[in-house]
Amino acid sequence: MADFLTSQTEDFSRWYTEIVQKADLADYSPVRGCMVIKPYGYTLWERIRDELDQRFKETGHVNAYFPLFIPMSFLEKESDHIEGFSPELAVVTHGGGSELEEPLVVRPTSETIIGHMYAKWIQSYRDLPLLINQWANVVRWEMRTRLFLRTTEFLWQEGHTAHATKKEAEEETLRILDLYTDFAMNEAAIPVLAGRKSDSEKFAGAVDSYTIEAMMKDGRALQAGTSHFLGRNFAEAFDIQFLDENNARQYVWTTSWGISTRMVGAVVMTHGDDQGLVLPPRLAPIQVVIVPIWRKDEERSAVLEVAQQIQQRLNGLVRVELDSREEVSPGWKFNDWEMRGVPVRIEIGPRDIAKQNVMLARRDMPGREGKTLIPMAELETQIPTLLETVQAAIYKKALDFRDSHLQEVDTYAEFREALEIGFVRAWWAGSTEDEAAIKDETKATLRCIPVDQPGGTGTCVYTGKPATEMAIFGKAY
Amino acid sequence: MADFLTSQTEDFSRWYTEIVQKADLADYSPVRGCMVIKPYGYTLWERIRDELDQRFKETGHVNAYFPLFIPMSFLEKESDHIEGFSPELAVVTHGGGSELEEPLVVRPTSETIIGHMYAKWIQSYRDLPLLINQWANVVRWEMRTRLFLRTTEFLWQEGHTAHATKKEAEEETLRILDLYTDFAMNEAAIPVLAGRKSDSEKFAGAVDSYTIEAMMKDGRALQAGTSHFLGRNFAEAFDIQFLDENNARQYVWTTSWGISTRMVGAVVMTHGDDQGLVLPPRLAPIQVVIVPIWRKDEERSAVLEVAQQIQQRLNGLVRVELDSREEVSPGWKFNDWEMRGVPVRIEIGPRDIAKQNVMLARRDMPGREGKTLIPMAELETQIPTLLETVQAAIYKKALDFRDSHLQEVDTYAEFREALEIGFVRAWWAGSTEDEAAIKDETKATLRCIPVDQPGGTGTCVYTGKPATEMAIFGKAY
Numbered sequence: 024m025a026d027f028l029t030s031q032t033e034d035f036s037r038w039y040t041e042i043v044q045k046a047d048l049a050d051y052s053p054v055r056g057c058m059v060i061k062p063y064g065y066t067l068w069e070r071i072r073d074e075l076d077q078r079f080k081e082t083g084h085v086n087a088y089f090p091l092f093i094p095m096s097f098l099e100k101e102s103d104h105i106e107g108f109s110p111e112l113a114v115v116t117h118g119g120g121s122e123l124e125e126p127l128v129v130r131p132t133s134e135t136i137i138g139h140m141y142a143k144w145i146q147s148y149r150d151l152p153l154l155i156n157q158w159a160n161v162v163r164w165e166m167r168t169r170l171f172l173r174t175t176e177f178l179w180q181e182g183h184t185a186h187a188t189k190k191e192a193e194e195e196t197l198r199i200l201d202l203y204t205d206f207a208m209n210e211a212a213i214p215v216l217a218g219r220k221s222d223s224e225k226f227a228g229a230v231d232s233y234t235i236e237a238m239m240k241d242g243r244a245l246q247a248g249t250s251h252f253l254g255r256n257f258a259e260a261f262d263i264q265f266l267d268e269n270n271a272r273q274y275v276w277t278t279s280w281g282i283s284t285r286m287v288g289a290v291v292m293t294h295g296d297d298q299g300l301v302l303p304p305r306l307a308p309i310q311v312v313i314v315p316i317w318r319k320d321e322e323r324s325a326v327l328e329v330a331q332q333i334q335q336r337l338n339g340l341v342r343v344e345l346d347s348r349e350e351v352s353p354g355w356k357f358n359d360w361e362m363r364g365v366p367v368r369i370e371i372g373p374r375d376i377a378k379q380n381v382m383l384a385r386r387d388m389p390g391r392e393g394k395t396l397i398p399m400a401e402l403e404t405q406i407p408t409l410l411e412t413v414q415a416a417i418y419k420k421a422l423d424f425r426d427s428h429l430q431e432v433d434t435y436a437e438f439r440e441a442l443e444i445g446f447v448r449a450w451w452a453g454s455t456e457d458e459a460a461i462k463d464e465t466k467a468t469l470r471c472i473p474v475d476q477p478g479g480t481g482t483c484v485y486t487g488k489p490a491t492e493m494a495i496f497g498k499a500y
Numbered sequence: 501m502a503d504f505l506t507s508q509t510e511d512f513s514r515w516y517t518e519i520v521q522k523a524d525l526a527d528y529s530p531v532r533g534c535m536v537i538k539p540y541g542y543t544l545w546e547r548i549r550d551e552l553d554q555r556f557k558e559t560g561h562v563n564a565y566f567p568l569f570i571p572m573s574f575l576e577k578e579s580d581h582i583e584g585f586s587p588e589l590a591v592v593t594h595g596g597g598s599e600l601e602e603p604l605v606v607r608p609t610s611e612t613i614i615g616h617m618y619a620k621w622i623q624s625y626r627d628l629p630l631l632i633n634q635w636a637n638v639v640r641w642e643m644r645t646r647l648f649l650r651t652t653e654f655l656w657q658e659g660h661t662a663h664a665t666k667k668e669a670e671e672e673t674l675r676i677l678d679l680y681t682d683f684a685m686n687e688a689a690i691p692v693l694a695g696r697k698s699d700s701e702k703f704a705g706a707v708d709s710y711t712i713e714a715m716m717k718d719g720r721a722l723q724a725g726t727s728h729f730l731g732r733n734f735a736e737a738f739d740i741q742f743l744d745e746n747n748a749r750q751y752v753w754t755t756s757w758g759i760s761t762r763m764v765g766a767v768v769m770t771h772g773d774d775q776g777l778v779l780p781p782r783l784a785p786i787q788v789v790i791v792p793i794w795r796k797d798e799e800r801s802a803v804l805e806v807a808q809q810i811q812q813r814l815n816g817l818v819r820v821e822l823d824s825r826e827e828v829s830p831g832w833k834f835n836d837w838e839m840r841g842v843p844v845r846i847e848i849g850p851r852d853i854a855k856q857n858v859m860l861a862r863r864d865m866p867g868r869e870g871k872t873l874i875p876m877a878e879l880e881t882q883i884p885t886l887l888e889t890v891q892a893a894i895y896k897k898a899l900d901f902r903d904s905h906l907q908e909v910d911t912y913a914e915f916r917e918a919l920e921i922g923f924v925r926a927w928w929a930g931s932t933e934d935e936a937a938i939k940d941e942t943k944a945t946l947r948c949i950p951v952d953q954p955g956g957t958g959t960c961v962y963t964g965k966p967a968t969e970m971a972i973f974g975k976a977y
Contacts, residue, residue, distance in 0.1 A: 050617065053574075054604065057567035059617055062632060065564045087542045090534035091606075091637055091653050092590075097530075113569075114594040115606065118652075119641030120587055127531065129568075129592065129606070140527065140536055149827075155539060160568055160637065164596030175595075176568050350626075 028362070030297045035241040039292060043170045046300050046363050048287065056168040056175030063363065064171075064287060066308035068178065071286050072158065074210045074306070075180060078202050084154040084182060089136050091160075092127035097135040100260040104134065107227020111163040113175075129162040134228060134253070134279055137183045138261035145275060147266045148187050152195070156182040171288035172245070172500055179283035185263060185275040189254075192276035193231075196252040199280045200233045200474070203248040211286065212303040212418040213237045213293045214425050215247060216446075216495055218471030223455045226279075230254035236470045236495065238425045239292035242445035244470045244497035247289045250280035288500075293421050294387075300364025301387055303417055304410040311343045311406060312365045316353045316372035329376050333369060333402060341406055361386060366413045367406065375399075383409060387417050429495075438484050442467050442498065450481030451494035457485050461496070470495045505839070507774045512718040516769060517647065523777050523840050525764065526647045533645040533652030540840065541648075541764060543785035545655065548763050549635065551687045551783070552657060555679050561631040561659060566613050568637075569604035574612040577737040581611065584704020588640040590652075606639040611705060611730070611756055614660045615738035622752060624743045625664050629672070633659040648765035649722070649977050656760035662740060662752040666731075669753035673729040676757045677710045677951070680725040688763065689780040689895035690714050690770045691902050692724060693923075693972055695948030700932045703756075707731035713947045713972065715902045716769035719922035721947045721974035724766045727757035770898050771864075777841025778864055780894055781887040788820040788883060789842045793830045793849035806853050810846065810879060818883055838863060843890045844883065852876075860886060864894050906972075915961050919944050919975065927958030928971035934962050938973070947972045 028045065029037045043049050048064030060068065076086070092115060098105045113129040116122060130136065137155070145153060162176050182199060186192040200217050207213045215235035225232035229251040237247045257263070258274040267273050294301040304310050315330040317323045330345055337343040344365075346356050353370070360368060370382040381402065385393035397405050428445025432438045441447045442465055451472070453461075458469050472494045483490040505522065506514045520526050525541030537545065553563070569592060575582045590606040593599060607613065614632070622630060639653050659676060663669040677694050684690045692712035702709035706728040714724045734740070735751040744750050771778040781787050792807040794800045807822055814820040821842075823833050830847070837845060847859040858879065862870035874882050905922025909915045918924045919942050928949070930938075935946050949971045960967040 050620070052567045052613070053571060053616055054567045054569045054613075057569060059567065060565040062562035062564045066562065068565075069563065085539035085543065086546065087539045088537040088545075088655065090529045090531045090536065091639065092531045092534060094530060110597055112594075112596070113592050113604075115590050116593045117589075117591040117603075119589070119643070126594075127590075136529070136531075139530055143527070162568065166596070178565065 028297065028299060031240060031295075035239075038295075038297075039288075040170065042295060042299055042362070043288075043291060048291070048300075049170045051170075054175075056165055058170050058174050060178075060284065063308055067287055067290070067302070067306060068284055070306040070308065071210070071282075072180070075206055075282060076156075076158075078206060079156050079180075079182065082154075082198065082202065084156045084184075086158065087155050088157060088159070089133050089140065091130055093130050093133070093136045095126045095128055097139060098128060100135065101228045101256055103256070104228035108132070108163075111165065113162045113164055130159070131161055131163045132279070132281075133157065133159070133161075133181055134183065134257050134277075135261070138257045138263060138277070141183075141185050141275070141277075142261050142263045145185060145263055145265050148268055151185060151187045151265060151275065152191060153185040154182075154195075155184065156180055169288075169500075171284055171291070173285075177284045179281050181279060181281045184278045185258070186277070187265065187267065187273070187275065189276050192254075192278050193252055196231070196233060196250050196278045196280070197474075199250040199278070200235070203235050203250065203280075203282060206282075207235055207237065207247060208418065210303065210305045211290050211293075212305075212414055212421060213247065213289055214418065214422040216471060216473055217475075218473040218495065220249075220471060221455070221458060221469045221494075223458050224469060226251045228253060228256050230256065233474075234471050236497070237289050237293060238428060238445060238497070239289075239500065240295070240424070241292075242428050242498075244446065244499040245285070245289050245292065246470075246499065247286060248280070248282040251278060253277045253279060294417055295364070298358075298389065299362030301417060302364035302366060304366045304414045307364065307366055308342065309344045309363075309365050310341045310410055311337060311367045311369060312360045313343065313345045313369045313371065314353055314356045314360070315345070315347065316370060322373045326371060326373060326376065330371050333371065333381065333399070336402055337406060340403060341410065357384075361389070367409055385409070385413055387413055387420070432484060433482070435484055438496070439465055442496065446470070446495055446497040448493055448495055449484035450490035451485070451492060452483035452488040452490035453485045461485060465498075467496045467498050470497050470499065505774065505776060508717060508772075512716075515772075515774075516765075519772060519776055519839075520647045520765075520768060525768070528647070531652075533642055535647050535651050537655075537761065540785055544764055544767070544779070544783060545761055547783045547785065548687070548759075549657070552683055552759060553633075553635075555683060556633050556657075556659065559631075559675065559679065561633045561661075563635065564632050565634060565636070566610050566617065568607055570607050570610070570613045572603045572605055574616060575605060577612065578705045578733055580733070581705035585609070585640075588642065590639045590641055607636070608638055608640045609756070609758075610634065610636070610638075610658055611660065611734050611754075612738070615734045615740060615754070618660075618662050618752070618754075619738050619740045622662060622740055622742050625745055628662060628664045628742060628752065629668060630662040631659075631672075632661065633657055646765075646977075648761055648768070650762075654761050656758050659755070659757045661755045662735070663754070664742065664744065664750070664752065666753050669731075669755050670729055673708070673710060673727050673755045673757070674951075676727040676755070677712070680712050680727065680757075680759060683759075684712055684714065684724060685895065687780065687782045688767050688770075689782075689891060689898060690724065690766055691895065691899040693948060693950055694952075695950040695972065697726075697948060698932070698935060698946045698971075700935050701946060703728045705730060705733055707733065710951075711948050713974070714766050714770060715905060715922060715974070716766070716977070717772070717901070718769075719905050719975075721923065721976040722762070722766050722769065723947075723976065724763060725757070725759040728755060730754045730756060771894055772841070775835075775866065776839030778894060779841035779843060781843040781891045784841065784843055785819065786821045786840075786842050787818045787887055788814060788844045788846060789837045790820065790822045790846045790848065791830055791833045791837070792822070792824065793847060799850045803848060803850060803853065807848050810848065810858065810876070813879060814883060817880060818887065834861075838866070844886055862886070862890055864890055864897070909961060910959070912961055915973070916942055919973065923947070923972055923974040925970050925972055926961035927967035928962070928969060929960035929965040929967035930962045938962060942975075944973045944975050947974050947976065
């Protein structure tokens, strides 16, 4: 166990806050609730952004940019929306030395300003569907903040689409849910449960909200992305109408969906261990680190030379870094790069060079079993394969953990007990009030009603009423 | 001449505002001075961003993200800085329903908040140089705004570096100036004059400001990027110190530098003509558009099939789009894509298919001379080469225009006359007051003292004093 880091079992929350700072992912800022994303953390976010962006573009979406400031009156046009967001707003009252006639809100989300523009841009069915995404910063005045998980300002993407029919908008909502699920599984190596939010947990202004829910290593749930079917709520509030093929005026149907820098926190809390971060190779800023080892000074230049050759051979093939620092020992470097979660380490010393071998060490498998000696000639073939192996292994590990901490229960007594371990799956036919009562009694919330249902019927775990759907409950971040 | 567009000679300013909107680069927003960057304009910005970002990373810089909000007291720590920016600030006074104890400024630039963090992060000479860049939105409360050129909110990158020695910081300032020059020439096809700003035009808080100055098609100057040597001004204001190799405490030397969405406006006004945009191939969102041509309905499917084959062959090689719309004619499409500045058009009709030819038409060379009939088999080789030819040609055109509108003068009478045409180069030994007088008399400002000087000495065009440097003057945006 690393002595510089609180262990996960001792205090998971403290472990998280410590590792985020020690691994140089983020730092506190002098501005209440706002964080600084440090270069290592930002590079991880860039990888997340690039992978999502590519998927958005492949599914026909384009990027645009809308103003940071929104007139207060815009937010008031959709009643649920303003009710949900009004406690969280940051308000600009002065500009250029004068008081503004109408206060401007710093966007907490952009449905309203984008709705206003869509009303101007959309005239005919030929303008639909309109599939736009925005990468932006947003501000929500949060009372209790945590690095990446809940900050006053955060970075995200927000997709906003408009469609001619309800069916198309619903399909888009679920297409994005699938896209998010695919991203979480295949890039972040995070197994997620995709499902519908209950009325009490849905987005302010949505008809239906969908979510991907991940389990952190302390058994708690993290909402990692959401996709909303907004019906005609914003179309009516902002008068977004089009002429259909029969020349009749109709309101459009809209969706919105987002993933934020919170995803960085999800990666940390899904895979990390007592030695620090464990990063999935596909998102890791550095995939392979080369640590040269020498005992005597006269060995140094020969070892460094080979290490540099290895770096050059791998450059472009994988994201590789050579740690040639002289002021710290190889052992110190091992710990340092383990703490930073680099998936694969290459060790190279005089004896390896003599035998034309290198030692590979896996971050996800500490100790001897994660080490392999390979011929230097096979670096270009073995390293990419090993990275894929690691990616699959950490996904499998996270999936096994999630599945062993998710219990299906029939009674409320079992329900309460299972919540101490992790997630609960149960038949559900309760109301918003029932959900509130459960939250009071257990601190757990309804995380989602999974898209994948077993079929059939059952008895609601809380009300005893007949139920047609199962729901997932958990204590959440 | 396009009848939907004001001609450049009639009213250049109106031409600009019209084409930016008609070509779907940007739109006005309901928020005073803020624009919406539409997908086509945003894709152009993404290309600019990616090209710059790659150059930053190749020169050892990393990206990070700092808070949008800055405590008002931070800006007041550097006296020139607050004096320069205070008339332009947007101020958040309320958050989460309460009035804030200290108002927060929406960042107009981030020297102060980054300076605060650097003081925390930098301890030893081993932490230097610190080379960080940020992609972000900033807000400056401008009185008169124009799409892309001057907006209340804009997107930009801001680099902030800290160094152990003055020499290193000065070298960084000029390295970035070179990088910007290289980007402007080779990607945006914009010839620029790189030089030092006079004291009256430099950045608020800088020791020296450097700029790249471009000439728009109306002969006016546009400052397209700036790089500042900040000396120890911010290091002293924020107490950024390090222990040097002799264990002595020293202040660091810092730089900052930025290019913004204004660059999109520079591209429009450097290359555009009366038919609309002319985009440099290296930045164009769409490099090649395929327009299928058929007269009779029975020709349609055969032509479309070949057009799709061509698209597939070029996909991945260049950014290509097939315009298969049926509700508009080929002639209408030609005008539409010319207006949007797509560098190369491929025309394909039944006769071309019969002969296995396609017609290529260059946007930068309207009419017959820009058209070439090539064998279909040569598409993959000819198209990339043609795009390079177009890139070089529009740079050459812009350079010839700039050079023919830049005159070297000896007397103030010549100086005033030459300003009616474009830029003026003259020996200069004037003061800040002399610059102000020239601005009153001619509306022109000192754009820069070029890095490349002829050497020798001369007589100042305004004061008659002996001068060792030549300066560039022009009327500016």
